Amino acid sequence: MDIELMLKKAVLNAVGKLYEQTPDEKLIQIQKTRKDFDGDFTLVVFSLLRISKKPPEQTASELGEYLKDNVEQISEFNVIKGFLNLSINKSFWILYLNTVVQDDNYGFIKNKENPKTILIEYSSPNTNKPLHLGHIRNNLLGYSVAKILETQGDKVYKVNLVNDRGIHICKSMLAYQKWGKGEKPSKEKKGDKLVGDYYVKFDQEYKKEINDLVAKGQSEENAKKNALLILEAQEMLRKWESKDSEVISLWKEMNQWVLEGFDVTYKNLGVDFDKVYFESDTYKLGKELVLEGLEKGVFVKKEDGSIWVDLTKEGLDQKILLRSDGTSVYMTQDLGTAHQRFTDYNADEAIYVVGNEQNYHFQVLKIILGKLGFSWSEYLHHLSYGMVELPEGKMKSREGTVVDADDLLDEMTSTAEEMSRELGKLEGYSDSEKKQIIETIGLGALKYFILKVDPKKTMTFDPKESIDFNGNTGPFIQYTYARIQSIIRKANDRGIELPIEINSKIKISNKELQLIKLIYSYPEVLKEAANDYSPAQIANYIYDLAKEFNQFYHDHPILGEDDKSISEFRLYLSKQLGEIIKSGMELLGINVPDRM
């Protein structure tokens, strides 16, 4: 029952009858009527003037008359300038609500005929330092987009590619070897934090050495290359590649610490993966693809033996694919893993959740795969999200200006606790219940704060001003849900049983109508969010829904309403709004509490 499609056809028909010319379907623009005007759907007639050959107002009026007379669901119309506002029978909307109530997963596509297999890679951390706010955005986005895509009936696999090898890993290993004195992870300092500290330590010592060398007369450039520390780190990488047992065992131990640390963060964040790949297993993949490409003449070999792709025709640069010593670079391994993934899962589409600083990399990756003749390169999508910035600019690990993921999570929980206590909300709850509610609220505030922003956009986070709990926030929505559940509990206590169907003849207010129309939009919102890979669209929709509900709640008694049919209708409406809030929040990875 798609009313918009029906209206479109009716308009097409009406234009044909009135002006004896059938317009291109694209000229029919039907949109939802804006709040401040009367009506449910609006036809913009400007594009039809060429056919009607009459002024906008007249065209709109003529069409309005015709539609009102010929379309059963249209009860009224009004014309403002070139906008024809159509009102749909209220009973239609009530009947619509009836069908929604009976649908368990309202808005989701079920039993899709040819479901796609979609891979989504997110998180992809380096094992040399703990996760920070930027990673949080990545993780929340990846997890949420996966859920959103599933609503469209497709099969989605979440994968993580752990970046566990390379010079940056050797830096923290070397620093640990030199200054670690056998320190082990503890309750006070979990593994990723410990390893991260040595990564910072390396950088400090390295900088000192560079300064010393510069003081002795070397150029800064040379000093960077000649510093003993970096030479030692490079030597360590060579040992790692040649599987030196001592280096490998230290590497394994330290990586394990970090991964265990990450697991705690992931668990607290509530994200997970269907499969975890390690770059140490996959970094050699892709070499063959490059050699194949060389044979086909897609790539070129330079005198020193390094292999390149020339993208100057595409308006880009030359890009190295294999070093002169035959080892792989980032691009090489990404070519390999892309290929492996598409074959492993027989995937139709692959999404990479990676920051926009890598736009160039993914642009190149896609072009190269295309040049190699893989038709699926077209279905490789870089979900490029904006950086999270502090008021003073970008976060920098080495300058200690990062917002640590674990610290932030803890802070959110304690703020939630403080606020709950101040508001006197926690009285009468058991300790475990309190803990659960507080965590749900704190985490909800953080997740919503991040996901409500369009993924593509750079966002600002001010650590000094803690994340809000009032207004357009996660807790506001959670509170609305808890309110609804409270009403439902009370209804149950009073033994109120809902009829199977809502009486479609009752009178409903504008606010109630507005709420039903919002419910009607949900499937469309999900579709758009999936198309755009944008949890923000769901977040903003749910906020709107919650806000409208609170207004409705304020001046419409639900259980206190004397007219039984109306009371039942409002209860139905509230219940359904609760369901959608829950459903939408779940898609954002946010839990909703029954009370708070």
Next chain:
RNA sequence: GGCCCCAUAGUUCAAGGGAUAGAAUAGCAGUUUCCUAAACUGUAGAUCCAGGUUCGAGUCCUGGUGGGGCUACCA
């Protein structure tokens, strides 16, 4: 230097080429004998600049200004 992205109330975010640019927060002024006041109501406040395309531009095009990113035989 070259390439890419961004610019909306004091601040953080919205706005499928459509009507009077929405919220939140901070500010000011209000609402609890009534289903949870983490709520609701009122008030004030914004499209970086200059051109262009269009019936219609925050949105599209050109130029400028300001900010960010990429341009590694790092990942």
